[in-house]
Amino acid sequence: MSRRLWAAAAVIAAVVALSASAASAAETVGSCILDEIAAAKFEGIEGEGFTAAKNLKTLAAAGDEHAEELKVALGDDLEGCFDAPNPIIPEIKEIVWGGLAFVVLLALMYWKLFPVVRNLMEQRTQRIQDAIDDADRQRSEAAEVKANYEAELADAKAEAARIVDEAREQAGAVRADLQARAEADIAEMRERAAADVEASKRQAIADLQSEVSDIALGAAEAVLGRSLEDPEMQRQLVDDYIASVGAGQD
Amino acid sequence: MNIFALDFPPVSHLFQWPDILFTGNEYIGLNKTGLIYIAALLLTAGLFWAAGRRRSLVPTGAQTVAEAGIDFVENSIIMQTIGPDGRRYLPFLTTLFFFVFFSNIFEVIPFIQFPANSRMAIPLTLALVVWAIYHVVGIRAQGFYQYFKGALFPPGVPKALYVLVTPIELLQILLIRPLSLAIRLWANMVAGHLLLVTFAVLSAALWGTLYVPAVLPFAALILVTAFEIFVSALQAFIFTILTAVYIGGSLHPEH
Secondary structure (H helix, E strand, O other), X not given: OHHHHHHHHHHHHHHHHHHHHHHHXXXXXXXXXXXXXXXXXXXXXXXXXXXXXXXHHHHHHHOHHHHHHHHHHHHHHHHOOOOOOOOOOOOHHHHHHHHHHHHHHHHHHHHHHHHHHHHHHHHXXXXXXXXXXXXXXXXXXXXXXXXXXXXXXXXXXXXXXXXXXXHHHHHHHHHHHHHHHHHHHHHHHHHHHHHHHHHHHHHHHHHHHHHHHHHHHHHHHHHHOOOOOOHHHHHHHHHHHHHHHHHHHO | OEEOOEEOOOHXXXXXXXXXXXXXXXXXXXXXXXXXXXXXXXXXXXXXXXXXXXXXXXOOOHHHHHXXXXXXXXXHHHHHHOOHHHHHHHHHHHHHHHHHHHHHHOOOOOOOOOOHHHOOHHHHXXXXXXXXXXXXXXXXXXXXXXXXXXXXXXXXXXXXXXXXXXXXXXHHHHHHHHHHHHHHHHHHHHXXXXXXXXXXXXXXXXXXXXXXXXXXXXXXXXXXXXXXXXXXHHHHHHXXXXXXXXXXXXXXXXX
């Protein structure tokens, strides 16, 4: 806020300084003529002093007899009020101040003002260029990362498919293995059962044979009414018979 | 001076100002013209100082103006007339542009209303500086003999015509160029100032007597004021680009 006030005050001061000079120059041809009349000194004429009004009074009092003299005395001076100096001829004081201002400005610009702003511009250009380069680099990096990621993803998918296939295969193999083993077990159990059955059958037949021979012997004894003399020999006899009967049945 | 019953100030009163410092001294008397040149110095220096102080990435205010000015002088003046090797003259040409522009633009600044370049002092001084610079640049770039030979005996001209061409070229590089450079700027500013004063005096005089007709010269005054803002910038541009053209001609004689 205060900075703006200072700036405004500086501008107003500059304008006043520059226009004050303008005001003091607000001279018209009329005022120039009056000045010339005031400054005029009339030789040979008695006057009251040297102001415009007094001089005009003097002129009026002088009358016609001095008319020619007055013309000569004033004419040249008044002519000057209409004269303008050659405007194309430069004034030395203006060259001095203008030239000094330009030289000082040039020195300031070369010394500090210009390079600072120029560097600022170049730094900005550099920064923008760097930002663009960086963005390009990052974009290509991102594309690379994406490509890698996609490749890895594809690999992972293939791997997953492979694992699933493998698992499926393994499962199939296990199933086949288990099935084969089960079938083998079943067959073995069936075989064993068959063998058991056969053994039991044989045992049963043997038991039956012994039982039958005992019963037959008992029956024979009962029929004959006596016991056979040599029981061992008799048993042998019966067994042979039964065996022959059994063989005949087979 | 009475013109059509208007009290028009004598022309000398429109351009010559009394001293306000060192009054009456022929060499260092400071008048309004001198003050405007000092103001042009302060404005240009202040603009670049403010531009360099902010240092923001996105330029605003003074920074925009200064950078746009540099950019304009570089791309629209130097690159068009000298080429990339003219960048060395960028600080000089930028200073020239802003100094001439600010000296001109006071023509429409209220209460000041005077283009300092409507006095011959600085147009002539700057033109002589430019004159010295393009000769020095030419002699340094091509050597004394080659530079003047190229300038006075332009290649491709039939030998017999050199009788005519050489004196003209001699006048041109020694006299016509600096004088035309100075007079163009000075005369444009004189004419602009006279136009503004004419319409201002006319408006004021008619306003005091007949109110309605004052509208016309006042409208013209507004238009001329706008036009003079444009002329101030245009003359600064022309002065700078011609300087660049002369320097470019000394650096690259083939063009």
